[in-house]
Structures are given as C-alpha cells and as structure tokens.
Amino acid sequence: MEIRRFKLKITSYERIPVLDHGYVELIESWGSDERIIEAARMSTDKGFLGWGPKYVCDKCRVEGVEGLETCIEGSCLGTVKRVEGDEKLLKYLYEHKHATPFEMAGAVFEIQAPIMVFREWHRHRTQSYSELSARYTSLPNVNYVPTVERLMLNSKTNKQAGTIKGADELTEEGARAYIWDLECEYKDQEEFYQRSLKMGVPKELARVHIGVGRYSRMRAQANLRNWLAFLTLRMAPDAQWEIRQYANIVGEQLSKLYPRTWELFSSGRSK
Amino acid sequence: MEIRRFKLKITSYERIPVLDHGYVELIESWGSDERIIEAARMSTDKGFLGWGPKYVCDKCRVEGVEGLETCIEGSCLGTVKRVEGDEKLLKYLYEHKHATPFEMAGAVFEIQAPIMVFREWHRHRTQSYSELSARYTSLPNVNYVPTVERLMLNSKTNKQAGTIKGADELTEEGARAYIWDLECEYKDQEEFYQRSLKMGVPKELARVHIGVGRYSRMRAQANLRNWLAFLTLRMAPDAQWEIRQYANIVGEQLSKLYPRTWELFSSGRSK
Amino acid sequence: MEIRRFKLKITSYERIPVLDHGYVELIESWGSDERIIEAARMSTDKGFLGWGPKYVCDKCRVEGVEGLETCIEGSCLGTVKRVEGDEKLLKYLYEHKHATPFEMAGAVFEIQAPIMVFREWHRHRTQSYSELSARYTSLPNVNYVPTVERLMLNSKTNKQAGTIKGADELTEEGARAYIWDLECEYKDQEEFYQRSLKMGVPKELARVHIGVGRYSRMRAQANLRNWLAFLTLRMAPDAQWEIRQYANIVGEQLSKLYPRTWELFSSGRSK
Amino acid sequence: MEIRRFKLKITSYERIPVLDHGYVELIESWGSDERIIEAARMSTDKGFLGWGPKYVCDKCRVEGVEGLETCIEGSCLGTVKRVEGDEKLLKYLYEHKHATPFEMAGAVFEIQAPIMVFREWHRHRTQSYSELSARYTSLPNVNYVPTVERLMLNSKTNKQAGTIKGADELTEEGARAYIWDLECEYKDQEEFYQRSLKMGVPKELARVHIGVGRYSRMRAQANLRNWLAFLTLRMAPDAQWEIRQYANIVGEQLSKLYPRTWELFSSGRSK
Ligand SMILES: Cc1cc2nc3c(=O)[nH]c(=O)nc-3n(C[C@H](O)[C@H](O)[C@H](O)COP(=O)(O)OP(=O)(O)OC[C@H]3O[C@@H](n4cnc5c(N)ncnc54)[C@H](O)[C@@H]3O)c2cc1C
Ligand SMILES: Cc1cc2nc3c(=O)[nH]c(=O)nc-3n(C[C@H](O)[C@H](O)[C@H](O)COP(=O)(O)OP(=O)(O)OC[C@H]3O[C@@H](n4cnc5c(N)ncnc54)[C@H](O)[C@@H]3O)c2cc1C
C-alpha cells in the first residue's frame, strides 16, 4: 500500500529564478537590525534605544520635529536639538569590525544550483547544509547551459579563469555551436545514466559520469556575519559569474531583512 | 544635554530565575521539528509529510480514525491501515547521528550568571556570545553565595571537584560560617572597587580583585545541534552543579520549542 | 622568457594508492600521544609522566622489572608494585569524551580522489582545504572507473544507496558492459572538453559537462579530534565504499602517528 | 605508596615572561612559509618553486648573480634576467585574502596569564584550549598587580575603558596606595581560600571570591590564519593593554617561524 503524499512546506516564499533552472528561496530568518543593537548593548547593559535622528527639547525632553528650533511644548521654549539614534552604534560596530553582534541574526535559504556552484559554496564552513543525495535519489535531469552572452563575457578581472593558452577567440557562432554540443552531451549523459540505473548499477555509482553542470538542491543556513563574509567573497568580481548570480539574490533578500546592516555592508563594498 | 532613555527590548519573555541572582530568558528562536524534517528531506527531495500515526484507507486513501478497521467513506469498505508519520524519520536521523538537519533550528538566550559559570560556558565554541564588558561599565554589585544545602552536596560523581586532601568534613555550622565570611569578603571587594574607581583607577583595572562569583550578563546563540551538544556535557552529573542549573533551564525551554527532538534527546540521555 | 621550473615538495612521503588513480600522502603531522597527555595535565598542572605499567619498589622507589616481587636494589628488599602509566589518563579522556586535548595534535594529507569523494569530504567543516581549481587549470584527464567487483558489491547495510526500484539485477557481464560504456563516455567528455577549450570557451565553463568521477587533488588539514570524527563517519559501513577506502588509509597513517590514541579509537569502534 | 614523579615536557622552549608573573612558551609549531605556497599551488598543480629574486640567463637558463647582465656560462652570452620568486604569490595570497593556505601552518603555546586575560582570549573560537581547572586543583597563589606606570597610562584610544564619570585624576601616590591595598586584598583572598578549603568547602566553590587577576595557565593551539586574526584584534590599540603584551610575544614567536608571512602581516598593520 502506498499513500499518496503531498510535498508540504510549512511556509512558502517566492522562488527567485537564477541561471536557466536554478532558484533561491528564503525559508526562514531570525533577528533584525534592532536585535543586533540589543546584543551589542549587552556590553554596557542597555537595550535598543531607537533609530534616529530625533529632535528633542533640551529642557523638557519632549520629542519635537525636524526644523523646529524652539520647543513649543506649553511655555517651555527650550532648544530643540538633534540626537543621533542607534544607527550610530550600528555603524560603529560595523566599521570597527565588532562582528559578534551580527551573529545574533541569520537566515535559511533553499537553493537549486549546478553542482559546480555547490562545490564553491560548500567551502564556506560557517554555514549549515542539507543537500539532495545522489546516493539516495536518482538525480533530476536538469542541467546548466550557459547563454551565448555568458560565454562571450570577457573575464577581465580574472584572466586565470579565462581561456587556455593558445586558444582561439570565441565567436558567437562558436558559442552557439558549443551550446548545441553541450546539450547533446547532457542528453547522452542522461541516457547512459538511466540505462545504467535500469541494468542494476547502484545509484551511488551510476552517477560518476554526470557533469558538474547538473543541478542539485540544498538548504543553507548561516548567521548574518557569515552571510556577509560569504557575499564579500562571492559577490566580488573575481568570483565565478555563476555563483555571483546566486550571491546577488541572497544579498537582495538580506537587504530586505536587515536594511540598515545591508546599507553599511554595501557602502563598505562600493568604496 | 542628556536624553533620558529607556531600556527597550523588542519582545520580552519571562526571566526564569537560576541560583540566587541569575536568570535565563529566551530571546528568540527559529526553526521547528517540522523544519528539521524538511531539511532532511532535501536528500530525497520531499518535504514534511506530517506527524503520525495516521489511519488511512488503503482503497480510497481517506484518513480515518484510530480503532476503525473498515473504511466508512461512502460505500468504500476498504481496510484502514496505520501509517507511520515523520517521527520515524526524526528518530532515524537522531539515532544515526545525521546531525546537520538539527542545525536548521536554533535559539538565542539572555543569561545572567556568575563569571565562573561563563568561564565554563564560553569554552563551547559553536555558540555566539555578546557579554557585558567590565572594561566599559562598572560591574553591578551582584554576587553568588551558595546555599548551605549546595555547600553540603556530596559530590559523589566527581570526587576531583570535591575537597582538598586532608580537609575537615564540612558541617552545617561550618557552611553557615563560610557563607557569612563570603558575604563579608564580597562587601569588602565592592568597597575597594568603588574606592578605586573613584580615585581614578581605570575600569579595566579596578576589577582585577573582583571574584569569579560576581554576576555578569550575556546573550548566547546556537543552533539546536550545538545546544544539545552543550546540554549533553553540561546537564551531566560531572558538570559543576551551578552550570547544570542553567543547562536544565535552557533544556526546559528547548523542550517546549522542539518537543519531538527533545524527547529523542532526553530518552537518549536516560539510557 | 620562461624558466623551466621543477615541482618541488619540501618533504616527500609515500603516495599510498587508493582506487584506480587516487592516492593519500602524509605531508606533515604535529603533536603525539604524549602531547595530548601534556595538554590534559594542564588541568591539574602536571606534565607527561610516562607510559606504564612500571614496576617500582615501594621502599627505595627504584624501578624494577615485571615478574620480580622483591626489590634487589642493594639490601632494600622492598616490595615491587605495578604502577599504571599515563595510558590510564589517555583512556579516561577518550572514554569520557574529554576531547579538547586531542585537538593538540594533527596532520596534513595530500589526496587525489574523484570529485564525488571530495563532495562528501568537504562537508566536514572542521578541516582546512586547498584544492586544484578547474577555473585556473585545465583538469588532468584522470577518471574513476569502478571495478566489476565493486559494481557487484551488494550494499546490504545501505539499501537506499543501492539500485532504483524496478532495476534488473546486475550481472558480471552487465558490469563489464557498463565499464566499457563508461570508459567511452569519459573519452567523449575529454574530447569535447579539449575541443571547447581550444575554441575559446573559458576554463571555468568548459568543465560543466565533466563528470563527478574525474579526479581532483587537494591538501586537507585537521586536528586529531576532528580526523577521528571524520573517520567515525567515513569508515562506517553506511559511508560510500569509495570514501571509505580513503578513510581507511588516513586511519592507517594516524595509527602510526598516534598509536595509543588509535587503539582507543579502534577498540571503541569495534564494540 | 606514592611514586615521586617529575614533571616532564617533551621539549622545552624558553618561557618568555609577560606582566609580573605570566609567560608565553612555544610548545610546537608546524608548517612554514614554504608549505603555504605548496598548499596554494594545489590550485594550479605546482609545488614550491623557490624564493626569489633569481637572476637567470634567458638562453642557457643557468642561474647567475645579481648585477651581472650577460651570461658568463661558457660562451653563452645570453641576457641575465631578474625572475620573481614565490614571495610574489605569497603577497598575492595575503593581499587578496586567499586565506585558506595560511591554515596549513600553526602553533601551540603554553600561556600563564590572569583570568581576566583568559576571559578575553577564550572568546576566540577558532583556537583549541586546555586549561588548569580550579575545580580539580587548588589555584596557585599568583596574582596580577599592575605597575604604577601601567596604572597611569592614559588610555587615549579607548576612553570607554578608562575611568568612570566623575572620578578623580589618578596620581602616582594614588597609584601606589592602590597597589598596596590590592596586595592586601589578594592576601586576604588567599587566606580565606585556604581556610575554606581546609574546613571542607569543595574546591569548585571555595574559589568563588578569587579575583580575576589570579593567574591561570593553559595551552592554546590555532592555525596561522587564525593566530593572525587573533593578533589583528589583540595587538590593536583598543585591546586591553594586558592582553596586548601577550599578543606581542605570540607575534614575535610567529615572526620567527613564518618570517615572510609575518612581514606581510605587519606591513599590512602599519598602513
Ligand atoms: C552516511 C552518510 C550519509 C549522508 N547523507 C547526506 C545527505 O543525504 N544529505 C546531506 O546534505 N548530507 C549528508 N551527509 C553529510 C552529513 O550531513 C555531514 O554534513 C557530514 O557528515 C559532516 O559531518 P559533521 O557536520 O559532523 O562534521 P563537521 O562539519 O566537521 O562538524 C564537526 C563538529 O563541528 C561543529 N561545527 C562545525 N561547523 C559548524 C557550523 N558552521 N555550525 C555548527 N556547528 C558546526 C559541529 O557541532 C560538529 O559537532 C551524509 C553523511 C554520511 C556519513
Ligand atoms: C577591543 C575589543 C572589545 C571587545 N568588547 C566586547 C564586549 O564589550 N562584549 C563582548 O561580548 N565581546 C567583546 N569583544 C570580543 C569580540 O566580540 C569577539 O568575541 C572576539 O574578539 C573574538 O573575535 P572573533 O569572533 O572574530 O574570533 P573567532 O571566534 O576566532 O572567530 C573567527 C572567525 O570564525 C568564524 N566563527 C567561529 N566560530 C563561529 C561560530 N560559532 N559562529 C559563527 N562564526 C564563527 C567567524 O566567522 C569569524 O570570522 C571585544 C573584542 C575586542 C578586540
């Protein structure tokens, strides 16, 4: 007896497409810019005090509005002064590399990407992973085929990752031919895979010829400090273009979850 | 100009008292028993299927109730069978030490405890910490005084941590005298501390004589896998009684957040 | 101008062959069983005292030999007693999971293995890695072909990793046919790879169709505690046969470097 | 029967004194600047090629000497050219934060320092520690007393760590008086400690009043990447003066073990 079961996800965010068949989906997040302040304030035993700037009367301490110079609270007439809020502390923490409070927030993503992207990704040891296993399931037949534009991208920042010595210059026509051949190659791989599986080659072996362009899927979890460290390396121009597309989407998601931290991160990067 | 500011916490859970002046407060948690299943199912590309057991008709597949043997859905008359739910997978993961899915959940606590407890705690490197700094704030005058009962506890499981060779046997009277003297000692320490601070000794030095029984405060974050590893070591009988009290409370909180994982953890421990 | 340069290794250990084209080579090690004792003794402020058992006269304290009951030192005639050495402490540490002293030793290996083995290996986040990059170098044409015996191995401990549902039973003939086809597939892959590289496809893309059976090379470093944790998972019967072959060799090397720790590890495993 | 045993260390380096009673002792190291190159070269499959610069004839490729422009090897008369050595790669790695090869070297130190220094030190989670335990041994009576000069140091870079608001300015006389009182306080603490131990208070409790200026002892192990990260934070002017003294000595030792890496580290810091 087989019970039909439906794949269920407790919450379901949007799957943001990346490359030809990949995606990034936010599964869960925790913490916030405010929580980071709270954690940092442990050191002086205060909590989150509020974002600023605020305009506060130096006499009656009532909060006023920007532009007003004299307090209009009753007959107070005190001077309204601009008071910095906790964005100042956040900036201080970030710029002085007091990084531990940024470990008090984090996020889990689900990612579908070519194996070769995962090979790079898994080298980041401060994340937690849970991936589809080619030992236990036969791999879905989804493969990465770069576009002509991608193939023609002249890797100027990273010559090493470019063509071999003595190679011809790639033409658009050449790129199209390559894509055609690649698709055939993938098709052959899949046929051989299915054939081998059927003749009784165990799953864990039948996959040995499957290319690193085959898609896999995983959950990845990290705290915010380590997501930013990941993005620093993987949004950089010398990172491979493919993983950069994933990093960019992860970054976009984080920018919505932790907008003030993100601002500091991205203005730091643009310098 | 000084703006009066109020200490604010975004959410405020209960502070559960520990020892004479300490507490444990849950600040935030993420993930769930269901999420752990979801993450584990990445490997075979399925999601969370539901806890069981369920009683399902093997013909029309409508879910029935326990005890019923024949399906009463219309004129179906199929046989109702018991189907295991995802608790089976959770158990398998836990018992076979497939621990990474348990990294897809976690919790942040705020803890007030004697420095000596933090000394033990901070050796767990898979947590994130943010602590009150005696360099930046003068330490609140809160000190740990063990009770007579605690002093009389005969550490049977851990002789090493007991008395020195050739010591007298501690009497209740002795314990009471010790407490009295300890309180005096703490009082002297605080007086000297305040005096030194006032005469201009920098905070970071004025504290050198402050005892490791002085309370400090921190936030601590870890994923569930590592919280359980912490509890395995710190709820054990050879852990110092003081940190065990904290571990017990952390455990109670986790048991509410992740009841099914907790059951596996605690039945594993009781064996 | 190109200077001919020779690949040089500071020290050169033996490359122990694994699978058809892989190897494990010990590059460097540090620490020892004695150092582990030394580190553990920090807690009681003593050093390494010596392995036992020793036979010592309880009167003149001169060391005797096994079997002798009465001291023959001059006219001493004291009783010779058996005294345990530091193997007792080592055992205690190991069995009570006091694992940090085992972090005071470690080893670096160079490993050549199929990408699919590295995919499993790199999930161990407490190691340090430095790997050949397919972005920067064109991959050597070395591929893993399982033997007939390997293909026929009936994975009894791990059914999940076995054949798909409805597969035929693999015959020896079938296995031989599979090997033949696999070799052809690898040959095609290499031809397409070389062709693509020559026509100007950048190295980092020309590799997408290369199978996970292609060999790569890396250095891997870990401390002894984490090597043992790695071996616990990867020498186990449910680990894939291929990575187990590597784990076994790593284990053999460690057994020579840290014989007493190894004994504890392996007798723990055999229980 | 008690066998007299001698504390033994397998190798014994110099104990370099720090503060009034502390020390740093190198216990063991592994790896080298050359090994770092070797590891990095895994990515392009070459080994360590040699430090430069070298002066090599572009015709016969024999190595010449600096200053010579024409090759004097037989009748060669080729042009001698300057060839960069592997210091170029080391610099590239360091400056582009390719940090993993620096994990292929490391060192173990033994450190005696006040508890308050260890409190800061242990927050670095990428080290391995083994420390004297106040639960298992009664603490040696060694306490940190800052000098007058240290007390008078005007912490200009880190006002927060300075005096409390409204404090008097510390005079030399004041500093001397403080030292006197501190020594008395330590003496009292020790007396109370011994008294409590003798009356049967367990070691793990009798220590609660012992100040964080009491010395403890540990072994600490890290790889070179993480030692440098530690020094970046702990040799910086905003680190507490006491831990900086330790960091400086650790740095000196590393500079001898890994001179080329150290040069890059220290010239990076001085910018
Ligand atoms: C038979 C078998 C089947 C497997 N099947 C799958 C599968 O289907 N899918 C899949 O994705 N994986 C699978 N794995 C991989 C497995 O989930 C682990 O990733 C891998 O075994 C490494 O184990 P580890 O996490 O204990 O090791 P390490 O990563 O070396 O961790 C060792 C210790 O360090 C701590 N640690 C290190 N880094 C962190 C961190 N960033 N956060 C928290 N704690 C940390 C942990 O507490 C842990 O105790 C399988 C492994 C085996 C042996
Ligand atoms: C001047 C100064 C003032 C300080 N003031 C305070 C204070 O007031 N309060 C306070 O609590 N602390 C304070 N600290 C301590 C500080 O917050 C850090 O805990 C400490 O400096 C260790 O730094 P680290 O986290 O970079 O090092 P490590 O713990 O060695 O981490 C190194 C790297 O490993 C990774 N890593 C290791 N373990 C984990 C993990 N479990 N999770 C995620 N990533 C991990 C991180 O990505 C990091 O990049 C202060 C430190 C300095 C230097």
Ligand SMILES: Cc1cc2nc3c(=O)[nH]c(=O)nc-3n(C[C@H](O)[C@H](O)[C@H](O)COP(=O)(O)OP(=O)(O)OC[C@H]3O[C@@H](n4cnc5c(N)ncnc54)[C@H](O)[C@@H]3O)c2cc1C
């Ligand atoms: C452009 C580019 C090119 C690359 N080329 C190559 C290449 O040719 N070959 C190659 O092998 N790799 C290459 N890499 C991978 C690179 O070496 C790192 O493995 C990867 O970027 C992860 O970086 P990380 O170690 O900083 O991250 P993490 O592993 O996440 O580490 C983050 C922090 O945690 C600490 N940490 C975590 N775990 C440990 C541990 N076990 N021991 C010590 N410290 C730890 C470290 O201090 C570090 O500060 C490349 C990366 C990039 C971006």
Ligand SMILES: Cc1cc2nc3c(=O)[nH]c(=O)nc-3n(C[C@H](O)[C@H](O)[C@H](O)COP(=O)(O)OP(=O)(O)OC[C@H]3O[C@@H](n4cnc5c(N)ncnc54)[C@H](O)[C@@H]3O)c2cc1C
């Ligand atoms: C009863 C008891 C008595 C003790 N007595 C002493 C004592 O006398 N002296 C003393 O010094 N300590 C003592 N300790 C502390 C003990 O040695 C550990 O430091 C502490 O329990 C933390 O355990 P852990 O290392 O497993 O945890 P974590 O540091 O949280 O490590 C968890 C996992 O992460 C991995 N990991 C994390 N960081 C690293 C890293 N940098 N390198 C390698 N692997 C890493 C490890 O593989 C480990 O599996 C005692 C602890 C207990 C419970």
